[in-house]
Amino acid sequence: MVFTPFYLPLVGLMALFMFSYLGLMPWAYKLQVLTLVYVFTILLPTILIHLYRKYKGWNLIDLGHKERRIVPYVISILCYFFCVYLMDLFHIPHFMGTILSAALFIQIICALINVWWKISTHTAAIGGVAGALFVLVSSLASTPYGGSLSCSSWQVCLVPVV
Numbered sequence: 667m668v669f670t671p672f673y674l675p676l677v678g679l680m681a682l683f684m685f686s687y688l689g690l691m692p693w694a695y696k697l698q699v700l701t702l703v704y705v706f707t708i709l710l711p712t713i714l715i716h717l718y719r720k721y722k723g724w725n726l727i728d729l730g731h732k733e734r735r736i737v738p739y740v741i742s743i744l745c746y747f748f749c750v751y752l753m754d755l756f757h758i759p760h761f762m763g764t765i766l767s768a769a770l771f772i773q774i775i776c777a778l779i780n781v782w783w784k785i786s787t788h789t790a791a792i793g794g795v796a797g798a799l800f801v802l803v804s805s806l807a808s809t810p811y812g813g814s815l816s817c818s819s820w821q822v823c824l825v826p827v828v
Contacts, residue, residue: 673708714745749766
């Protein structure tokens with residue numbers, strides 16, 4: 667279960683800490699933020715969805731039916747919402763909260779579309795990461811004087827790896 671969409675906000679924050687000025691923050695602070703994100707975007711949704719699945723007597727294949735995915739969507743959306751709320755409450759920098767807000771928005775859109783069609787949240791999530799990485803690389807490549815720095819293409823090549 668390592669390759670689930672739940673891990674992508676954590677991966678996005680780790681990339682933000684490694685490839686931007688936010689990497690200058692103290693290790694303890696970065697660890698606190700990553701722990702908060704881990705608990706609310708990976709641990710809680712996984713445990714709650716597992717308990718819901720056991721309560722209903724379903725296996726993983728049964729959860730693939732679009733009608734049965736509504737409650738897991740609601741569980742993950744609520745967990746992400748509380749994570750964004752706590753990040754705002756703790757005054758965590760806006761750029762970090764934006765990653766979670768984008769992931770929350772993607773989940774809400776996927777849940778709405780899932781009412782009529784079964785769609786891949788994996789593809790939507792990796793599209794969100796690819797878009798965020800593009801914005802990050804673009805913002806790091808420009809200067810405040812209107813010029814442009816040469817941006818190394820290895821950063822853009824991280825998308826297929828993720």
